[in-house]
Amino acid sequence: MVRHTGQPAYLQIADDLRAQIRGGSLAPGTPLPSTAKLAEQYDASLSVVKLAVGVLRTEGLVIGQQGKGVFVRDAEEPPARSDELAELRATVEDLSRRLAKVEEQLATSTTRRSGRSSR
Amino acid sequence: MVRHTGQPAYLQIADDLRAQIRGGSLAPGTPLPSTAKLAEQYDASLSVVKLAVGVLRTEGLVIGQQGKGVFVRDAEEPPARSDELAELRATVEDLSRRLAKVEEQLATSTTRRSGRSSR
DNA sequence: GCGAGCAACATAGTTAACCTAGTTGTCTCG
DNA sequence: CGAGACAACTAGGTTAACTATGTTGCTCGC
Structure with missing residues (x-):
């Protein structure tokens, strides 16, 4: 992962997840893969995945629930x-x-x- | 300094800085104190300060310029x-x-x- | 069968260390 | 005096380790 875009890895992952959310691959209410899975999937460290999720959390696109998972927020306007x-x-x-x-x-x-x- | 209000330290710091920005203590164009200064000021670790600044950066309230500092964005009044x-x-x-x-x-x-x- | 306890897994927060890279001021040498 | 090297700052990115806390499912004992 990561590559040439000049963008840091955690932003690339955040962008990708954001695209999947907006694109519908990740529907509202569904959980993202666990951080461990995402780390493996993007071949990134747990840390950058946590950063990426943190960005989306800050943006309000997802809501993390301790012990359960990170869920795509209802596309409430x-x-x-x-x-x-x-x-x-x-x-x-x-x-x-x-x-x-x-x-x-x-x-x-x-x-x-x-x-x-x-x- | 992070009193324990139930909120994580990095959010408390981000909130405080955000309040200072919106309140005018930190005018647009002016730089925030350096991360080291902030860490000392809030008696927090560099890491949480970086997280706090990261939140504000994500929110678009400030813009970090490598080598120079973190500046309050010409805002959105x-x-x-x-x-x-x-x-x-x-x-x-x-x-x-x-x-x-x-x-x-x-x-x-x-x-x-x-x-x-x-x- | 039921419940208590436990293990496994999840997010979340914190800290620390290391590296990159840009900026700026200073100091030295030609 | 000027130019270039250099040191001291700056933010940003990455990683890793540890802790805390919540959820869930399983097992074991009653």
């Missing part, structure tokens, strides 16, 4: 308060950054790609 | 025009949709958990 503006701006920034990154990946990766290995 | 809010909402929605699409394309066509991985 924000209650529209004054902090919503800040949140929206932050989200826009985040999305823009990720989009730029992905677009770059797409641009630079069309030349060498091996199998579409399912998913 | 809400001009809060309701049309801007609507615009932002629309933009976010649009970005999210496009991003999910692109990311899914990426997921199904690029190096995806194929056991590659550095380390």
Whole structure:
């Protein structure tokens, strides 16, 4: 895992999980794989996985329940308060950054790609 | 210094710093004390201070600049025009949709958990 | 059969150490 | 005097170890 993006591993993992959540692979209410599983899956240390989950937790995308697991939060839409503006701006920034990154990946990766290995 | 209010230390520190920012004690553009200073000031370990700053960074309240310091972001004082809010909402929605699409394309066509991985 | 206890597993928090990398001021040498 | 080397700071990332706490399922004894 990790690779070239210039981004730290814990952000890459957070991004990936976030994408899976927003993309529907991880539906609201379902638990993420355990930190140990994620560590193995991404071939990362437990520490970075914990950091990644911490980011999503801070963002409010998931809710960790001690002893049980980390669950995707109900895609409840924000209650529209004054902090919503800040949140929206932050989200826009985040999305823009990720989009730029992905677009770059797409641009630079069309030349060498091996199998579409399912998913 | 982390009195035990039931909240973890790193959240207490993050809350305190956040309050100082929103309260104006830490004006936009000004740097936070260095992590070492904060650690001493709160009588906490460097680790929890780094976590606290990480939270604020994730929230977008501050921006860390390597080698220089952590600066209060030129904030988001809400001009809060309701049309801007609507615009932002629309933009976010649009970005999210496009991003999910692109990311899914990426997921199904690029190096995806194929056991590659550095380390 | 039931319940107490226990083991296994889960997240969460804390700490410490080490490394990278950027910035800035200083000091020395040519 | 100036340029470059250097040291002292800065944040950021990674890893590992330990602790605490909660959940769940199993087993054993009654």
